[in-house]
Amino acid sequence: MSLVGNLEELGLGEILQLIGLSRKTGVLSLHSSGREGSVVFKQGLVVKALSSTSRMGLGEVLIRKGVIDQETLRNALAFQEEAGFCEYLGVILSRRFAVARETIEVVVRERIEQVVLSLFGWTEGTFDFEARDDIETIDGGIVDPLQFMLSKGLNPQFLAMEGTRIAAGSGSAVETDRSGDGEADEVEIAFDLSDVVTSLDDVPEEAVARPLVIVDDDGTTLRSLSEMLRESGYEVHAMTSSEDTLIMVDNLYRGGQLPTVLLDLIMPRMDGSGVLGGIELLELLHNNFKDIAILVMTDYHHADAEKKIGDMGYRCVLKPHRADCSSPENLRAFLPLILDEIRRSEAEGAARG
Template structure:
């Protein structure tokens, strides 16, 4: 899990809450008005914090508090240098000079708290959390021998609550947010968390868990997350009419915070997650799966249902392994139709009834999903058998998709939008990245694999760029085309991996900075039907290339690579 964004959109308290729930190790970097702050996490706990606005090292503080003198500090630093910086300063002071480990740890804890609280005054700027399993790289005493770092970390949930409380007090009394004043406050954790290693989900006081009979008398809480605003706009009123108190979110990080907040307050909400959405760092297409893994590990007792507007066998397999129910929802072109939305809401409510009663879904299969099972129970034909993709010119959707493509908050969701729009025209599609010497699979929809590893199989697809294949002409001409495959060796390899040879293939280039950087492949398998009018899809691909170019430029300016588009 990675996390990037603006502090104006996601505050430090919320970021701490998310990383805490993830139980990940890594470094959070904050940038605001020329200032830089860093918070280091080990398995979700805060073990180190620095800020260019708070320049005080461990040695200075230990001397100020009378725990050591300057002579002892110099001797300890000589030992550290002689031994090649293998140990931190605090360890050396304890092992070589008999300084109390508890006294040093208390100072380190206070210093970390002061730095973190000072960062709460940064109301604007950017943040970037990067996973880092190699803690030795983060804990490099050679770079900063006087820096402080805890072995047992501080609970980010406590730091978030205390930092937010300090900010709220300042705002309540109309006082300016001052970093030095905030850092001067070092609160002691609650009595039940002195060991600094307590359960991340433990609140500062015991929360009464409502009896199930009490919950059923009230409107049941639901957290619904879907990055498609039209889906939320149409589903929420129908779910509320059906007795749910719905909290709807387009971003998975906001939904995670809401689930945690409700859980800590003793509520047990039902969770509905759209699998196909950007990840928290804006990259990829399975952000819903990322969120589902976090909620499943932190709140395994909450009734949860996953949904998607097209099949992804890898994601569905993982959902099934977690024992979570899955249902196919209407595509965005259909969801606004009242009859379609009402029909899906009925299917969704039946699925929710099952999961809320504790019924586990059937063992995962790429040929079965809970929506089809419910339709059969209701005497209807399964959606997958009712109709394949309806051929569409896509004109009605193009304007909305272009608006999304030009949304500054899109981040790295360009590939996701391309796949989603392609799903309106074809049964299956694969995005290939064009590299210097080879063409590599990146993402897909509609590819079925009996073992449930379609995504992995697509990512392992590699075709030499210099050899003849169905990609050669589209890369050379930079033009979209529909072709009948000629059966070349690399085409046979491709179709063998994708599960069959279609009668017709669509190939659309994504051009950025004057060269083809990706190709959209599409076909209508398992039906051998022709591909319809793709004019609007081709327009969208050209705009996607321009959006990619803009994003790449922004990342170059920020010093980041092109990954995750």
């Protein structure tokens, strides 16, 4: 994957989403008005970020937040130096100085988010993404012994949406560290953070409802159908946009769940144009999550779109017209049909996987 260009032509939010959806490992480098920044990806997740405008290591951040004191930091750094910088500072603090790794995780995630959001203020300049087979976790010629990396990183779609929201609200993203100390960051950690989250394997099977993501830009249909499907035993996530859907599906998928997606065919595309946004979303889901069950619904026949859906191996079901969806009776009558189609799609998705 080669991604090179100007920030004036392709914004940071779009770049993050492209790399995230392609699940690439590598480094995104940014150059703007003499400043340099980088965002490191591991399998599509953001695991590290830094900016030349200022720097701050893990130790300083933990001291400022009152997690450790100066003496603890000095002792940890001394141990790290004696060991030849072969172990992360975060690991040393957790294993040898009883600093809770959950606390370090929170600090790391906050710092990464702050750095990436600050880069949204760089609206002019160039970028390039270098794909790599792997990311070195510890640099043999380490300069800053405080660097650390997330084993399980941040969702770039979330960062893209948050950065775009901030930029739209303020004219530009926040350029400085939001902690108010005028310094930014470099963040990297070596913990396997998955072991601090309760695994679905620890929950009795009968207690786990199958996740179902419903996408419909009509609020009335979405609310009513979501409520009915929850009553039918699904854990429903109701979405009104393709962007939110991709983030939700990605989060569930990376968490070890295989959601079923029920999406509306007739909705705007991600750029706000057209009426077949369901096809665009279906293609993105198909390319990135081939083993999940997907069912398309529409209140109007569209022969070309329905053929394309069938050629991709998915089902399409006719739902009541939007005007009729305001009637609970109409949707109740539709419920057995949609439940049957969802289960058929789930069975086909399981066979594909």
